[in-house]
Amino acid sequence: MKYPLSISRLIEELIKLPGIGPRSAERIVFHLLKTPLQECTRLSEAIAEVKKKIHHCSVCYSVAEADPCPVCSDPGRDPRTLCVVERPADMMAVEKSGGYRGLYHVLMGKIAPLDGVGPDSLRIEELVRRVRKGGVDEVIIATGSDVEGEATALYLARVLKPLPAKVTRIAHGIPMGSSLDFSDGVTITRALDGRAPM
């Protein structure tokens, strides 16, 4: 005996989501079975609403309900600085830090040839066009510090080089509040290389 058809079908749909395997899908199904119908409907409606309302900002390619997004259309932000991030979630992380007042450019991924993601699949051409248009003094590359993020940063530095804007990379080093003996060797090496006068 197997699960009833409708349960198998829901499990099948759930395991397509990232981070959800067959066991967690099962748990979610039994949770939904216990949940009042109204709550389940709220979940479905929330999915539908996100699909209907959320679009990519035509300036920075982040996700937003408005176009341009609230950051791009905020007159209080400094348009001469662009921070290049991989995904909207990274942009949200920088925003939460509260330490940045410039604008963003969201690549929507990182160069990962093994996953079939080349520069053409990302919003790199749009970034180059945006910088070439002028008015940008500095492009801060804030892609991840993993292999693909670093490769993407190097690629961006190369394509942006002919343009008049200064290209910088966010600093890598010991995280705040952490101590040296909790840091791995690569991080310590980067922290030493990136040392600054004080």
Place this chain on the structure above:
Amino acid sequence: MKYPLSISRLIEELIKLPGIGPRSAERIVFHLLKTPLQECTRLSEAIAEVKKKIHHCSVCYSVAEADPCPVCSDPGRDPRTLCVVERPADMMAVEKSGGYRGLYHVLMGKIAPLDGVGPDSLRIEELVRRVRKGGVDEVIIATGSDVEGEATALYLARVLKPLPAKVTRIAHGIPMGSSLDFSDGVTITRALDGRAPM
């Protein structure tokens, strides 16, 4: 700047699901944003279908589209043996093993006073009534081997004692294919206590 309202709302709904925290909810949202609308609709429809079609079997309390469920209505199964499990997923696990031809009784949980689950919240009264009606020779208690599962087993053994059916507990010991030095002390003690002549 925070996420657009519709994204925050979907994240809020997703973190209500078991095993999904704020970070995995974010990942799921961005996955859904990339997914074609049709696929997202399929997920919502699958949820709605499960809520509409799945009911508890009025005999064993497992989940099924039909009532009684396919196991309870199978004339080839032995109605004199009942296997008592905590959840429908446990019943599926026993079914997958292929080693059991009797019927089931699904408690829909285990006694867990700290979570507010007492015997009355489970299908224990229904089990007693089912056994009292007669025709059951043996009740195999197959609740989990954690503290709550064991407590539930002891409670069941006590309430079933006055009835004419034999009450047994599934064996606990070294899992097949495993060796002693991978087993914890409690399991080895149970395996020694449960030793059988050969």
